[in-house]
Structure formats: structure tokens, C-alpha cells
Amino acid sequence: MTRYVRALSFKPSRLHGLSLRLIASHYENNYGGAVRRLNAIRAQLGALNVAAAAGFALNGLKREELIAANSADLHEIYFDGLGGDGTIPPDMEAALARDFGSADAWRREFVAMGKALGGGSGWVLLSLSLGDGMLRNVWAADHTHSMALGVPILALDMYEHAYHLDFGANAGAYVEAFMSNIAWDRIARRHAAATALLAMSTQPAPDEIDGVPMVDIDTARVLTADPAVTVIDARMDDDYAFQHTVLPGARHFAPQKLDALAAAVPAGGKALVYCAYGFEIGRNAAQRLRQQGVDAVVVRGGIGAWRADGLPTEPAS
Numbered sequence: 001m002t003r004y005v006r007a008l009s010f011k012p013s014r015l016h017g018l019s020l021r022l023i024a025s026h027y028e029n030n031y032g033g034a035v036r037r038l039n040a041i042r043a044q045l046g047a048l049n050v051a052a053a054a055g056f057a058l059n060g061l062k063r064e065e066l067i068a069a070n071s072a073d074l075h076e077i078y079f080d081g082l083g084g085d086g087t088i089p090p091d092m093e094a095a096l097a098r099d100f101g102s103a104d105a106w107r108r109e110f111v112a113m114g115k116a117l118g119g120g121s122g123w124v125l126l127s128l129s130l131g132d133g134m135l136r137n138v139w140a141a142d143h144t145h146s147m148a149l150g151v152p153i154l155a156l157d158m159y160e161h162a163y164h165l166d167f168g169a170n171a172g173a174y175v176e177a178f179m180s181n182i183a184w185d186r187i188a189r190r191h192a193a194a195t196a197l198l199a200m201s202t203q204p205a206p207d208e209i210d211g212v213p214m215v216d217i218d219t220a221r222v223l224t225a226d227p228a229v230t231v232i233d234a235r236m237d238d239d240y241a242f243q244h245t246v247l248p249g250a251r252h253f254a255p256q257k258l259d260a261l262a263a264a265v266p267a268g269g270k271a272l273v274y275c276a277y278g279f280e281i282g283r284n285a286a287q288r289l290r291q292q293g294v295d296a297v298v299v300r301g302g303i304g305a306w307r308a309d310g311l312p313t314e315p316a317s
Helices: 020-047 055-080 090-100 103-116 171-179 184-201 217-224 237-242 255-264 280-291 302-308
Strands: 123-129 135-140 150-157 212-215 229-233 270-274 295-299
Touching: 020 055, 055 123, 055 150, 055 184, 090 103, 090 135, 090 184, 103 123, 103 135, 103 171, 123 184, 135 150, 150 184, 212 217, 212 280, 217 229, 217 270, 217 295, 217 302, 229 255, 255 280, 270 280, 270 302, 280 295, 295 302
Parallel strands: 212 295, 229 270, 270 295
Antiparallel strands: 123 135, 123 150
């Protein structure tokens, strides 16, 4: 399918400090060039016999497709962010303050990153991470480096073609001009769309499964330090033998020894239970304890998540 350039959402002659000549060249030659190049590459890919083609030929075209596609996408975000007066609306100011401390702190970092790319090439992106829900300033180079789960909502082009006609080598002045022309109403709409995508793509970890409370690693770390809490390693014997270490202070009871497990913790006591990766083995053990009147909870992700987070274990006794 042929891709076409997107119309500008502002009149270039009304920007402040960025000339019509600069914007027209950037839009027609660089953004338009990326779209035309992408169409040509995809036409070649469509005609390629991938079964007979040399690996370097296929990979070369796919590499160039990635570069052209990202260039086109980032240029569209760049131009969509222009045409305003740089005033941040309250909702975006609050979002930036949540993740950067303040909108001013966000601006200082974003601007510094742009100026640091002066004389080189690349992008500075403000992206919403679908991984942790946070807004992040992201360094990107060659149209191919970005945060894997990041959704860009603002893009600053730091390739020389974006500023040399007006600013020569003075990249810092260009960055300041860009900041004063940001259309934050459109950035806010992109942020809202990215936030909606985050809500659709994020499955919050359940607080309990089958009536058994699940706790995160931070909570588990606190509980292991509480002398009133009995720490139970409920891994199957083969999992236990594979890595013969336990959480601090833990006692190992294999699933076939649930009767001994039930006797290990008095009714009314507290227990932190874990298995290898937080599946039903640990939950079954915790359920048995809860039936005996023990306040038992399970470590989400098991000892595997504990170790992956770099927390200490100790040799099994």
C-alpha cells in the first residue's frame, strides 16, 4: 500500500524563529524523501523472491525499510508538535511534574539533550513507556534507536537538515526556537491516546488468586525481616535441587510434605510462602496453611523473581 505524506497542521509562515524556507525544505525534502524512499523500498520487497534472495539482500532491504519508516513516523510527530506558542496546559504540566518532578525539570533535561546532539544527528523524544507508564525523555539516533515500549508524543529533530538553513551550526538557538513553537494541545492529545493504549495493554498483577493473597518483591523483602513471619520454601524437589539456595530464613517443605508444613506454623501465625516462579505450587501450600488459620501470603514470581531483582539468598540448611 502506497504511503502518502501527511498535511501540515499549521501554517509554516506563522512559526516564530523558524523560517518558511527551513520548514518547507524540511517537510518536502527530508520528510517527503523518507516517505518516497519507504514506498520504493517496499515495492522492491514486494517483488523480491525471499526464498531465492541472498540473506544480505533481504536483510539490507529490511534495514532500510526500518530506517525510512521510522524517519517518516518521527517526522510526522515532529511536525505535528509545531504551531503553538510553547505554553504547557495544566493537564500536561501535571503529567510532566509527576514523572520529572516539575515541567521545568522536564524542559531542562529535554533541551539539554537536544543541545548535546548539536553537530551530530538524532532525535530527542518525549515518550510514554508502556512498560511502567512513565513519561521519559529518550535519546534516539539514526531513526532506529528508541525505547522498545515507548510511544513518542513529542519529537525534536536534531539532524542538521532541521536547522542549518536558519541557524548554521548554532543548534542551541534552534532548540530554543523549537520549544517556543510547541503545540501542546496536540501533544496532550497524543498523551491521552498513549495513556489509553497503556490502559488496554496493561494487565495489573492480581492482589490475590484463588483466595490467596499475592505480595510483590518489596513486600516480601520486608516480611523476610520480620521475626514473627515464617518463611516457607514450597518448591518441588527438582526445582529445589536445581538451585539449592533459599530466601533468608526459609525452611523447605516439598508439596508432598504438606502435612508437615501445616504443623510448622501455629494457627494465628503469619507465613510468607514461595515456589520457583509463583505458580500454583506456592498457592496450594499457602491455601493449606490458611485452612489451618495461618495468615499465609505468596511471593509473586517466586524465588525466580527474587533472584532476578538481585536480592540475597542463602544456602539451604
